Each structure stands twice: as structure tokens, then as C-alpha cells.
Amino acid sequence: MKPPKGAGRIERKLWLKINDSNIPSHVAIIMDGNGRWAKKRGLSRIKGHKAGIKAIENALDSALHLGVKVITVYAFSTENWIRPEYEVSVLMTLLFQFLKLQKKKLMNKNIRLSVIGDRSKLPRIVNKEIDRVLVETRHNNALIFNIALNYGGRDDILNAVKQLLDKNLEKDDINEDLFSYYLYTKGIPDPDLLIRTSGEVRVSNFLLWQIAYAELYFTDVLWPDFDTIEMLKAIIEYQKRERRYGGTGGI
Numbered sequence: 278m279k280p281p282k283g284a285g286r287i288e289r290k291l292w293l294k295i296n297d298s299n300i301p302s303h304v305a306i307i308m309d310g311n312g313r314w315a316k317k318r319g320l321s322r323i324k325g326h327k328a329g330i331k332a333i334e335n336a337l338d339s340a341l342h343l344g345v346k347v348i349t350v351y352a353f354s355t356e357n358w359i360r361p362e363y364e365v366s367v368l369m370t371l372l373f374q375f376l377k378l379q380k381k382k383l384m385n386k387n388i389r390l391s392v393i394g395d396r397s398k399l400p401r402i403v404n405k406e407i408d409r410v411l412v413e414t415r416h417n418n419a420l421i422f423n424i425a426l427n428y429g430g431r432d433d434i435l436n437a438v439k440q441l442l443d444k445n446l447e448k449d450d451i452n453e454d455l456f457s458y459y460l461y462t463k464g465i466p467d468p469d470l471l472i473r474t475s476g477e478v479r480v481s482n483f484l485l486w487q488i489a490y491a492e493l494y495f496t497d498v499l500w501p502d503f504d505t506i507e508m509l510k511a512i513i514e515y516q517k518r519e520r521r522y523g524g525t526g527g528i
């Protein structure tokens with residue numbers, strides 16, 4: 278793929294290795310390691326999260342150039358509420374500020390916001406800002422920026438089951454397509470690639486149903502250090518994999 282203007286030498290080399298005809302449509306990311314990144318530098322965890330936000334912006338820019346259609350980031354899980362109250366409140370404030378700042382940038386870059394997860398527990402002010410950005414960006418179509426907030430894969434599945442129970446359906450009416458319709462990710466294709474940073478090799482309750490056939494990519498790089506070069510390495514690794522979806526792949 279043709280490198281973007283201003284790319285450095287190493288980055289250019291990697292762009293040239295990318296096969297334009299095998300770009301993952303949906304990349305999901307477990308952004309882990311903000312705290313360790315900050316600790317290594319003697320900084321507060323909050324500074325780590327701020328650096329993590331910069332890495333999100335960078336991931337969006339790389340995704341746009343690559344032609345990825347959806348980026349989903351795990352920003353706050355259903356389990357993250359057990360973090361110290363102060364950290365939770367700062368994360369919510371950062372999220373609020375991020376949304377306010379991003380509105381214009383998302384419009385300029387033709388990116389549509391989407392949010393998955395149980396929004397009922399988020400602060401009102403955050404929900405209001407989310408609604409504003411959702412409405413404003415709803416016609417953008419270069420990339421969907423999907424943020425998982427108070428999201429849990431098990432919660433997603435249970436929530437779908439509860440909605441289905443209300444529908445008085447016959448057993449045989451229920452199939453995978455119908456079930457997917459009741460998940461938070463309704464209308465969004467399943468991830469082709471799941472990236473987790475910081476060396477942890479777990480899926481941590483993220484998109485459990487949706488990653489059934491995703492390629493998994495784990496890297497030791499901490500999320501704030503996950504730059505364009507790291508994204509390109511992940512895509513190159515993805516392009517080396519042979520996806521068989523349970524078939525033989527002709528072997």
C-alpha cells in the first residue's frame with residue numbers, strides 16, 4: 278500500500294508490505310497497559326490514560342489510511358467499576374473531554390461514532406455528550422469508531438437473551454443471525470482481528486460472541502506506545518494468517 282505523506286523510513290517500508298486486497302474490515306482492540314506505561318516513567322496512572330487517548334487518535338488515523346471500516350476499542354469494562362473511585366471518575370472525565378474535543382475531528386475525518394455496552398450506569402453528562410456526537414456524526418461513512426463503555430461480553434449475551442425472551446418466539450425461529458441482531462454490535466460485522474497490547478494473553482470478557490472467528494494478535498507493547506508502526510505490524514501478521522472458518526482451506 279502506498280505510504281501516507283510524512284511517513285518515516287521504517288514506517289514506509291511497512292506500508293509497502295501491506296496487501297491492499299486483504300485489509301481486515303473490523304479491528305477490535307483491548308487497550309491494555311496505560312498504568313504500567315505511566316509507572317515506568319514515574320508518572321500517575323492518569324497520565325498513562327491520557328497517553329492512551331493519543332494512541333486512540335493515532336489508531337483511527339492509521340485505520341483510515343488502511344481502509345479499515347470499523348475500529349472497536351475496549352475503553353471501560355463492566356468490571357472496571359471496581360477500580361479506585363478516583364480513577365473511575367477521572368476516566369469518565371477524560372471520556373467526556375475526549376468526546377467534546379473529537380466532535381470536530383470526527384466530522385473532518387468523516388468518522389462515525391458508535392457506542393456499545395450498558396450506558397445506563399454512565400454519568401448523565403457523558404451520556405448527553407455521547408448522544409450529541411452520535412447524532413452529529415451519524416452520516417459519516419469513512420470509518421466507524423466504536424467505543425465499548427461499561428461493556429462485558431457476557432452482559433452483551435445475557436442482554437440479548439432477555440430481549441429474545443420478550444419476543445414470544447418459537448425455538449426454531451432463533452438462529453445466529455437473529456441472536457446477533459440483539460447484541461450491542463447489531464449492524465456491525467464481526468471483528469476480523471482482535472489486538473491486545475501489554476503482554477496479557479486473555480480476551481477479558483470482550484466481544485465473546487463476535488470474536489468466534491477473529492484472528493488474535495497479542496503484543497508486549499503497552500497501549501500508549503502502540504503507534505502506526507505497531508498497527509502495521511499487526512496487519513502484516515494478520516495478512517500472513519490463513520482464515521479457514523472451520524473449513525479445510527483446500528488442504
Ligand code: FPP
Nearest residue numbers: 308309310311312313326329330352372375
Ligand atoms: C488499560 O490500562 C486501559 C483501560 C482501563 C481503558 C483504556 C482507557 C483509555 C485509553 C482512556 C480513556 C478512553 C477513552 C475512549 C477516552 P490499565 O489501566 O489497565 O493499565 P495497567 O494494566 O498497566 O494498569
